Amino acid sequence: MSAVYIKDHSLNSNEIERYSRQLITPDIGVQGQMKLCASRVLVVGAGGLGCPVALYLATAGVSVLGIVDYDTVEISNLHRQIGHQESSTGVPKAVSLANTIKSINSLVTVNTYETTFTSETAMDIIKNYDIVVDASDNVATRYLINDACVLSKKPLVSGSALKWEGQVTVYNYENGPCYRCIFPTPPPVDTVTKCSDGGVLGPIVGVIGSLQALETIKIITNNKEGVLSGRLLIYDGMSAVFRTVRIRGRQPHCSVCGDNPTVTQLIDYTEFCRSNYSEAAGKVDDRVEHHNIITVQQYNEVIKSNKNHLLIDVRPSNQFEICSLPNSENIPIEVIDKQESIDKIEKLINDKINSNEDSELSVYLLCRRGNKSQDAIKILDEKLKISRDKVKIQHIKDGLLGWNESIDSSFPYY
Numbered sequence: 001m002s003a004v005y006i007k008d009h010s011l012n013s014n015e016i017e018r019y020s021r022q023l024i025t026p027d028i029g030v031q032g033q034m035k036l037c038a039s040r041v042l043v044v045g046a047g048g049l050g051c052p053v054a055l056y057l058a059t060a061g062v063s064v065l066g067i068v069d070y071d072t073v074e075i076s077n078l079h080r081q082i083g084h085q086e087s088s089t090g091v092p093k094a095v096s097l098a099n100t101i102k103s104i105n106s107l108v109t110v111n112t113y114e115t116t117f118t119s120e121t122a123m124d125i126i127k128n129y130d131i132v133v134d135a136s137d138n139v140a141t142r143y144l145i146n147d148a149c150v151l152s153k154k155p156l157v158s159g160s161a162l163k164w165e166g167q168v169t170v171y172n173y174e175n176g177p178c179y180r181c182i183f184p185t186p187p188p189v190d191t192v193t194k195c196s197d198g199g200v201l202g203p204i205v206g207v208i209g210s211l212q213a214l215e216t217i218k219i220i221t222n223n224k225e226g227v228l229s230g231r232l233l234i235y236d237g238m239s240a241v242f243r244t245v246r247i248r249g250r251q252p253h254c255s256v257c258g259d260n261p262t263v264t265q266l267i268d269y270t271e272f273c274r275s276n277y278s279e280a281a282g283k284v285d286d287r288v289e290h291h292n293i294i295t296v297q298q299y300n301e302v303i304k305s306n307k308n309h310l311l312i313d314v315r316p317s318n319q320f321e322i323c324s325l326p327n328s329e330n331i332p333i334e335v336i337d338k339q340e341s342i343d344k345i346e347k348l349i350n351d352k353i354n355s356n357e358d359s360e361l362s363v364y365l366l367c368r369r370g371n372k373s374q375d376a377i378k379i380l381d382e383k384l385k386i387s388r389d390k391v392k393i394q395h396i397k398d399g400l401l402g403w404n405e406s407i408d409s410s411f412p413y414y
């Protein structure tokens with residue numbers, strides 16, 4: 001499988017001065033620096049991982065850096081995406097990161113792609129680079145990058161981070177496994193926790209992104225022995241523990257890098273993974289009956305008309321504490337099926353009905369994006385013993401993100 005042959009580039013005095021501390025390092029040397037100064041690396045994602053990766057590769061003297069990101073900088077990115085500034089809010093992330101890089105190392109050529117990396121765009125972009133770094137945040141993009149790397153015979157430096165933990169490995173290097181050898185099928189959509197749901201600490205993505213940059217430097221400088229191929233490095237930031245575990249080698253039956261591959265060109269990864277190329281946009285499909293759905297606009301009318309109703313917010317309590325709509329009760333989805341919660345909901349319903357006897361009571365379920373609130377409908381439909389004559393249960397489509405977008409932009413978006 002793919003090795004990397006980077007031609008040498010003789011160093012000029014500027015480069016010798018700038019990279020002096022690095023080029024005297026054992027196993028780098030002038031030869032290694034010459035390789036770095038001739039190398040071309042593509043970084044997909046200019047977020048939490050992509051910022052440290054691109055910054056360290058640029059400062060190490062990579063010749064050409066490609067940066068792909070379809071998104072723009074937001075204030076909530078700045079706690080960890082250290083290649084962007086407050087003044088870049090609203091600017092495409094690829095451009096913002098490129099500007100930061102150029103202000104640190106003007107010797108580097110930065111190509112920006114302010115676009116989504118898709119099956120249509122991937123091969124055309126990748127062909128200009130020697131190595132690809134996956135700094136994205138969603139499963140569809142991970143499979144896409146993997147397959148594009150296998151098909152174009154390029155090593156892939158992969159990283160991920162969530163909460164207090166992160167992982168790094170190198171795929172498709174010197175006959176090592178690819179991402180599909182380890183994960184032949186995508187995980188069920190519901191089991192994927194996202195940074196925007198689970199949170200992540202800046203220093204965690206900083207550590208993982210730095211390790212990705214280091215693996216890339218080892219590949220470029222031909223330090224083959226140390227490359228993290230066939231091994232997975234796991235960092236637990238809370239316990240301050242690094243572990244490296246062996247993972248499966250290349251699988252002869254792998255559908256893309258195996259002996260008789262069935263994937264011989266890029267496919268539709270959004271269909272394959274039943275999710276899209278955007279972690280945040282993650283369109284939520286309607287999974288409940290039409291009469292169980294209310295829009296944020298309709299809920300706004302409910303509030304304005306003072307209609308008797310019960311609002312249950314099913315997000316985790318730590319999210320509820322940050323911000324919530326007025327008069328909402330927090331019963332997290334994780335515990336809503338417990339008898340204690342059901343009893344509590346029945347009591348809340350009865351209290352509301354008794355306070356306003358002749359009206360029908362609507363119970364509205366709310367979460368961040370309108371996904372878990374649909375699960376809650378199904379659970380309550382099954383568990384609530386209370387008569388449905390006077391009680392109607394609905395979920396608020398698009399959840400609090402929809403509320404922020406369409407009703408109240410001052411409601412914290414996070």
Ligand SMILES: Nc1ncnc2c1ncn2[C@@H]1O[C@H](COP(=O)(O)OP(=O)(O)OP(=O)(O)O)[C@@H](O)[C@H]1O
Nearest residue numbers: 045046047048069070071116117136137141196277
């Ligand atoms: N297929 C893709 N094409 C281009 N950029 C992508 C693709 N998939 C993911 N990205 C980018 O990768 C980056 C991942 O970084 P990260 O998760 O730290 O950022 P984020 O999406 O801004 O996070 P948050 O969830 O806080 O909004 C994002 O900037 C995202 O736009």
Ligand SMILES: [Zn+2]
Nearest residue numbers: 178181254257
């Ligand atoms: Zn494989």
